[in-house]
Amino acid sequence: MTSADNRILEFLDEKGIVATPYVIAANIDYNRLYVNERIRILAQNELVEKGDEPLYQITERGRQYLQGELGVDDLPAMHEEDR
Numbered sequence: 001m002t003s004a005d006n007r008i009l010e011f012l013d014e015k016g017i018v019a020t021p022y023v024i025a026a027n028i029d030y031n032r033l034y035v036n037e038r039i040r041i042l043a044q045n046e047l048v049e050k051g052d053e054p055l056y057q058i059t060e061r062g063r064q065y066l067q068g069e070l071g072v073d074d075l076p077a078m079h080e081e082d083r
Contacts, residue, residue: 001072004030004038009047009066012058018051045075 007028012019015027021039025032039056042048047062064070072078 001075001078002038004028004034005042005047006066008035008039008042009058009062012048012056013063013066018055018057020054021056024056041078045078047075 007030008024011024011028019027021036022032024039025035028035039048042062043050043056045061046059047065048056049059050056061070065075
């Protein structure tokens with residue numbers, strides 16, 4: 001997990017909204033292309049889910065991660081360099 005991953009999850013959780021990678025990036029001060037890359041990885045780990053194209057929202061699993069109920073070892077699709 002990267003600091004951007006945490007900020008993406010925190011933003012979606014705090015705001016309680018569905019948002020595009022562009023909106024997320026604008027609100028957490030990361031590049032949209034980087035957020036788009038990271039959000040795909042978060043979706044592979046079921047921490048966010050894609051709604052109507054291209055909107056994303058946090059999942060219950062994402063909230064569990066933020067609350068410390070899941071660790072990086074519980075996220076098999078994370079890239080090794082992100083661990």
